Amino acid sequence: MIMAFHFLGALSHIQKTTTHSTFVFRCHRIRCAAYTSMALSTGAHSAWSRALLRQKPRRGSLRKRTVILQRPRKRAVRLEEDCQDGADVLRRLVPGCDGMDSAELLDETADYIRCLEEQVSLMRSIVNVISLNFNPKS
């Protein structure tokens, strides 16, 4: 629900401030708002959400909490050789995971995927509600 409130608020704001903007620009603003609301609803405990929020100037500070795994970080976890390519691609796809060790990477990935699914589901619901109730022609 936090995600929903953030995102709906952002959509309203975008609508008011893009009345004379191009379709592409508005689309870009909406996409940014989507990733931001994902990150805001997760908070600062995930590397991916912190990375997304760093991209946007935000008022107030986002306190970085301690990493969940309390073990000493000297020894990096390595996966089997044939997994390295997949792991490297993941590090590029999931924000904020550059140079992350594999165990944390897997954890971040799972969290990121869950949030992406939630955001997509939210956006689908919004599209459905608006299309059916307010835009019967579309």
Place this chain on the structure above:
Amino acid sequence: MSARRSRSRQAGAGRITDEQIDDLMSKLQAILPEARLGRNDRVSAAKVLQEACSYIRSLHREMDDLSERLSELLSTTEMSSAQAAVVRSLLM
């Protein structure tokens, strides 16, 4: 997540326990849609990672498509009136 050191490998080869990696892999496999991997326990770790990448890419594309759709709708719908309807439907 606690740092489990049971059955850890000897020598500092730089690995956390295999068990921990397996658990994380299983967790990741469990959240990928069934159609991509099936529920077969014997999917390789490399395959899980590959499917995770592919799934994330498709979710990103879907976000793009939905953003476009919303952009179209915003140009013709008054959001402040639609907002209440959206919230109601989400709460139900």
